[in-house]
Amino acid sequence: MTGPKDLDPSSRRVMIGEELRHARERADLTQQALGELLFVSGSYVGQMEAGTRRILPDMAERLDETLATGDFFARHCKKANRSRHPEQFAEAAEAEALATEIRQYGALLIPGLLQTADYAHAVFLDYQPTAPDETIGELLAARMERTRLLDNPTKPLLWAVLDEAALRRSVGGAAVMAHQLHHIAALVRARRVIVQVLPFSAGGHASLHGSLKLMYFDDAPPLSFIEAPTTGRLLDDPATVARNELSYDLVRANSLTPKQSLALIEAVAHDYGHEEQHP
Known part of the structure; x- marks a missing residue:
């Protein structure tokens, strides 16, 4: 499993990943435990927290529901997923x-x-x-x-x-x-x-x-x-x-x-x- 680290505040995706880690820890869940609730691996959760994986719209909604974060991830991940690349x-x-x-x-x-x-x-x-x-x-x-x-x-x-x-x-x-x-x-x-x-x-x-x-x-x-x-x-x-x-x-x-x-x-x-x- 991945561990916390000082994340680059200039990256919107990394900042959202840091918020995900905080929300998970507030819910007293390990990466593996949260992954089981979301039907993904603990590694996948770690990659979202590190900013190396996008949090897609359906995943953002599931995170908000599972972690009781209102619509935080649904709102912010849409902007974070904008890209100049194909x-x-x-x-x-x-x-x-x-x-x-x-x-x-x-x-x-x-x-x-x-x-x-x-x-x-x-x-x-x-x-x-x-x-x-x-x-x-x-x-x-x-x-x-x-x-x-x-x-x-x-x-x-x-x-x-x-x-x-x-x-x-x-x-x-x-x-x-x-x-x-x-x-x-x-x-x-x-x-x-x-x-x-x-x-x-x-x-x-x-x-x-x-x-x-x-x-x-x-x-x-x-x-x-x-x-x-x-x-x-x-x-x-x-x-x-x-x-x-x-x-x-x-x-x-x-x-x-x-x-x-x-x-x-x-x-x-x-x-x-x-x-x-x-x-």
Whole structure:
């Protein structure tokens, strides 16, 4: 179970989580006991208290009823759940911002936290070719806001495994790809992130189903996130998270070393730069 901690008052969701913890303790309930009343796990309650899980409208109403808090959670959670991110990814993005460690495998695309603005813009245009500029601009602004997590010199720890396909797929053209890969190399050389490449020569592997993200927290159990077009699932079941951890570890074990990976990333970036100069 998670324990109390000094919560960041700048985050509305974290503040609501603190209020949930106080209300639960006033009712003399453990996280497990409250979870049983709500038909969720004690871990889920802990994640709501830590702010790593959204309190959805139906859950907010059940909390108000169970903890006799009037309409406090129903009123405040509606505002707290507003997000600039697509609905299927909003909860994962919010959890990501609170994580102390993120482990991620990028199957076909560079992971969002590592993307440059030009690369992200090309991704959004490819995904929504008829979307108006305003929509693309909003998506891009939200994506770039996420990347600012790496402005912190130490947290979160990001360990990314990139499939070689993500390096070789020319999203946005040679110039965009050259800049994108140089950006990743710069983060690696600054010792801000750890990056490995899963080469084509590795053949089949444990995450052929697609990309995978794991998030770890100081005061809540880990979460895993599985994403597909127009949908995403944030998972907290311990057995499922453990299985995804094993998949990530197997992918990492079959990858190039960090030094070998950096050399490959920079070599591919050089190739893109040469392609741009000599189309």
